[in-house]
Amino acid sequence: MQDLLYFFQQLVNGLTIGSTYALIAIGYTMVYGIIGMINFAHGEIYMIGAYTALITITGLATLGVTWLPLVLIVALICAMIVSSAMGWAVERVAYRPVRGRHRLIPLISAIGMSIFLQNYVHLAQGSRNIGFPALIHGGFTFGSSDTFQAQISYMQITIFITTLICMTALSVFISRSRTGRACRAVSQDLGMANLLGIDTNRIISATFVIGAALAAVAGLLLGMYYGSIDPLFGFIAGLKAFTAAVLGGIGSIPGAMLGGLILGVGESMTSGYLSGEYKDVVSFGLLILILLFKPTGLLGKPEVEKI
């Protein structure tokens, strides 16, 4: 009984983390699907989202606004606006001028951007980690034995619900709206979409903005869940999310969601049953193994190389 409860506890923790990884992974996968580059600075955009959310929450507390739903929604909106603006600017400054050149050039440019943003926040906000207030307390026990209680906190439920809303909204947006249809067209064939009168530059910008906004949501949620943020925490999270995107099949949005969940569960099982120190090793090892044996991921389409 106790073993089973422990397992379920790890599963819940893993799904919580995994669903936020999925939110970040969508940014990678959409950008990759459309222009075929790894947006290395995406983790930093997520970090900036978390910082903006914390700044907003602190600012509202200073002003005396304490009604929780209002605080959360305002923080979410501010974080999404700043992150989206950042995503737009990054694409405009660092990626658009090098688009279409040799594969390594946009990637190096992205690494440069990632280092730049990391240090931008580091210089502006200091390098120490800052406590993120846990606004949502409590939880309920879904099963207990003599020595162990399996709990779901309200924070975890908030994460699930928010992620679910975001994913649904994104799916509807991609499948129903005009811009979403244009996004799908551009990701199938950029040149052809251009010929058919789609403003591809605008669609690419939109992709970056959407990815950044979702990353900002993840920033707020994970910031609250972990309880502290620092300028470097985007880097590892970005790498994990990239792993999730690759695991699910890069370029595929449902793949990113699935990959995020699998990675989150795998990681939480590792830290639950082996040791917390090696959870990063497991996720990077997983990444290497997938790329070696199934580079198209779980739901990705095989890529045909044309000469």
Place this chain on the structure above:
Amino acid sequence: MAANNVRHAFFSALITLIISYPILGLNLEAQGISVTLTGADTSTVIAIFIAVIVVFVFQLFRERLMDRVRELPFLSARAHKEPMAENKRAKIESWVITGIVVLALFWPFFVSRGAVDLATLVLIYIMLALGLNVVVGLAGLLDLGYVAFYAVGAYTFALLAQYADFSFWMALPVGACLAALFGLVLGFPVLRLRGDYLAIVTLGFGEIIRILLNNWTTLTGGPNGIGGIPDPTLFGMEFGRRVKGEGNTSFHDTFGIAYSGEHKVIFLYLIALVLAVFTAMVIRRFMRMPVGRAWEALREDEIAARSLGLSRTAVKLSAFTIGAFFAGFSGTVFASKQGFISPESFVFLESAIVLAIVVLGGMGSQIGVILAAIAVTILPELAREFSEYRMLIFGAAMVLMMVWRPQGLMPMRRIHIELNRQE
């Protein structure tokens, strides 16, 4: 058109405001467990608004400004200048290099100890950058976990010295070869991958090595690192005040001069110099050999190169292994210079710095990379008050180089033969 320009300029200025004001203008301060928000000082706020206005004006008159810049006399003069004749250039280059090496040999005897120490570090970075240059610049494989091989070299020496009593000279080839072996073993499966996947896999590998070093406490001492790494000796002569190793003599006793701490620093510098020159020469030879040409051919067009019968795996693997070899080489020197190593020295940032050096210098160009290594290491030391902006400037420089001059500051010149015109 004009209205469109104004709209775009306004939008850009707004975005600038949004991305700069919340992060720069409002500072979070942790006080105990609570966090407070304070506004930044007036100068920062003014700077933000000036930046916004600059962006607005620039975007408004962008096209006209760009036309002006293109017409500037010195830019257009440079663009139309004939390149220097090939043999003349090679001659000047070889003289300059000889001059620099001779100068570098005698220079440490006249300057302070700190300067020599810094110069040793510069030489270590030169070795690292030259090695990475083979992988990234020549073979076109983006390796983001290069620092892992550097760590292998350094830890090999440290562990061998601790457990097996190895000296520097015995550990140097062992460390380099072990790093090369790591490169070979890692490279064999991953080199099938496409460029950007390869970058991520190497990055993951670098992180795995660092995490292992951090957590395998029984062997590596974990975050505490390994200390007491011996200094190099000169034919059994030690540079310390007292002799530690059995059968060794001390340098100052043998030559009958007074003991001075500087001897050791200068000796280390000279070793690093010799090894750096060795690295440069070996890689230069490789570049002219068939394998070097194969690297470049594969970088330029993989399908064409393969259809001409080049083995993709063998060529890439050779570049990867040679790069790893020199990383291990410089790792050993680094361990011996510091006397103490810990996983802290082998973070991703270190890989990024070396990559920045290669990119700034011009991928593939040896002289460019050497000059960039010197600049990147020394400039932050000269401008101490700007040292915290170092990484910010690196990041910006990498982006700007890719946008404006992806071939680097001193681009590589292909070694080629010109046919004389028959008249």
